Amino acid sequence: MSKRTIDAVAALERILVVYGFKQQKDLAEHIGIHGNNVSSWLARNTIPSSVFLECHLDTGADIHWLMYGEFANASCEGRKHKLRGKALLDLILESGGKAVLRRMLDAYGFTTQKELGDLLEISSATISTWIRRDFFPGDIVVACALDTGVSLEWLATGKGAPLVGSSDTHVANYSVLKKFSIISGSLDESGEWICDKSLTESLPASCGFVEKISSSWIVDFGQTNLGNGRWLISIDGIHDVYNIARIPGNKIQVVGDAGEFQCLVTDIVCVGKVRKTVEDN
Template sequence: MLEENLNAQAIIERISAAYGVTSQKALAEALDVPANNISTWLQRDSIPYKAIVKCVLDTEVSLNWLVKGEFANAKSLAAEELHGKSLYEEILSTGGRPVLRRILEAYGFQMQKELGDLLDISSGTISTWVRREFFPGDVVVACALDTGVSLRWLATGKGDMFDGAAVSSSPCPSALAVTKFRLESGELKAAGEWMLDASLAPSSTVGLIFVQGLNAAWLVDTTTQKMSNGRWLISIDEVFDIFDVVRLPGGKVRLTNTAADFECNVSDIVPSGLVTLTLEKHV
C-alpha cells in the first residue's frame, strides 16, 4: 500500500512545516499521538496514512506537496469549523460504506470488484471495510492523488468533490483553458478546466473539450460531426466512449477500443467529436 513507498524523513519534515513546529514532541502533540511514535516512524522509514490524512485536512496544505514534495505548500481550501481532534474524529466516523461509495464515485466504478482489480485488493478486504465501518486511509490518499478529487470530500463527504481552484496565472503565456470532463461509466461529468499549450491545439479552438478516462485522456473537437476514419467520442444509446472508427461500405462502421470490437450501422451511433490528441498512462 501507500506506506511502503513513502520517504518518512521527508514527509515528517513537511508535516512539521505544515504545523509550524520544530520538535518531535510538538509534532506528536499536533498529530495527537504518543511522543515516541515519531522516532519509531523514522526508524522504520514508514509513516501511517492517518497522520497524512490528519495533517492535510487539519492544515489544508497540498496533498501532493505533503506526500511527494512536488507542489507549493499552499492552502487550497477555506477554513472550516472542524480542526484538530474534532476533525480527526469526523474522518474516522465516516468509514465503511460511505467512504467506499465516494472512492467508487471518484474512480467512476459501479462495483467493488472494479476497485479491487485496480488496487489489487481482495473483495473480502473491501467487504470488511463495510462490515467493520473501517476507514481505509491509505486507499483514500491514493485515490485523491490518482483522481484529483478533494481529499476533504473523499475523507468526510463534506465540501465539493473537486476543489475547483482555478489557475490564476500560467507560466506559459500561450496556455489555453479547455473545459474538462471525466468519462465515468459512460457519462461525461464536468471537472473544471485543463490547461493546454496552444502549440498542441488545432487551428480552431472553438468547441474543444478535454475528456479524462481511467488510463487515458483525449482532446476532442466537438464541432466536427461528420463521421470519418479516425478516433471519435461516440454516444451509443446515450452512453459515451472513445472508439477508433473505420468506415465500411453499405453505411456501416467498425468501432474498436480496448474493451470492444464490432460493426454497426452509422445510424446506430451519434458522433460527438473528433479526437485530436490522446494522452495515455503507462504503468
C-alpha cells in the same frame, strides 16, 4: 496509483514546517497520540496516510508535496475547516466503511466493489472487511484522491464539493445530490450523486438520488402528501417505488414490480415523490 516509497524523515519535516511545530512531540499532542508513535514511524520509514490527510485538511498544504516533496509552491493558504487536530481526525475516521467506499467508487466511476478491487489489486474480502468494521482505509483514500483528482476533503469526510476548484465555471455546471440505495428493502445513505445541472434546475433542494439494482430515481423527500403518480413508500419498513392511484374511501391502488394491491392510505408511509426516473435497458 502510485507505488513510490515515501522518505519518512523528509516527509515528517514537511509536516512539522506546515504546522509550524518545532518538535515531534508538538505534532503528537496535536493529533492526540503518544510521542513514541512518531519515533516509531521514523524507525519503520513510514507515516500513516491519515496523518498526511489530516495535515492537508488542517492546513491546505498540497498532499503530493507533503508526501513526496514535489511542487515546492504547494499551497498553505490556511485552513478552510473549523475542526482541527484530534476533532478533525475523529471526523475522518468516523467517515469510514460503506460511506468512504461509496465515494471512492463514485470518484473512479465504478459500480461494483470488484472493479475497485481489481484496480487496487485488493481482494473483495478485504473491501468487505472495511465495511464490516467501519474501517477508514487512509492509504487507499489518499491514492484515490491523487489518482482521480477529486477533492480529498470530500473523499475523506463527505463534506464540501467532490470536484476540486468548485468555484470554477466548469464545476458550476454540475449538481450534487445526496445518494441513497435500496438494499433488501432498507433505504441507506450511500454518498453523493454528481449530475449535469440541467437535470435538477427545476427541482427543489429537498431532492435526492435513489438507486436500486437497474433503476434509479430522483426523489423529492420534501413532498409526502400522497397523490396520483410514482412514489417512494415504505410498507412495514420495506422501501420501494410504486405507482399510486387514489381511490374513494381513503384508499390507494398500489402497482409495483411484484404486482398490485389496494390498501388504506394509513397502511403505508410516504417517503417522497419521484420526480425523474433513470432505468437500464
